[in-house]
């Protein structure tokens with residue numbers, strides 16, 4: 001990789017170790033300016049599994065979040081970029097707080113909170129989208145009571 005300081009040199013790896021499951025820290029040194037820095041590389045394969053209320057586990061799938069958000073934000077003044085940001089934000093939150101398994105209800109709440117701040121109409125629509133498409137976005141199926149509450153507001 002290119003040196004982030006001088007942006008000309010190639011770098012060599014002087015040390016590698018697994019710092020967390022699915023994350024590798026590498027100590028690097030620039031062959032040109034000789035500065036040292038550390039990079040963290042995340043292994044792309046998602047290690048997270050979603051634990052549903054009935055105890056079954058499914059692999060975490062960010063596309064499910066995006067799909068639900070796109071439906072909710074249809075014809076709303078919300079850009080693809082804003083949707084991307086919510087997906088990234090929720091994903092980062094999950095990786096920060098969970099190592100292997102995350103309760104499905106937590107993901108649903110994280111999406112709800114992000115969307116509520118962004119757009120009230122999309123938020124309410126998101127609730128109904130999930131009622132309709134439970135099979136596709138089953139990770140929020142447990143949010144029934146919360147959805148009822150938001151519909152009454």
Ligand SMILES: [Zn+2]
Nearest residue numbers: 003006030033
């Ligand atoms: Zn350099």
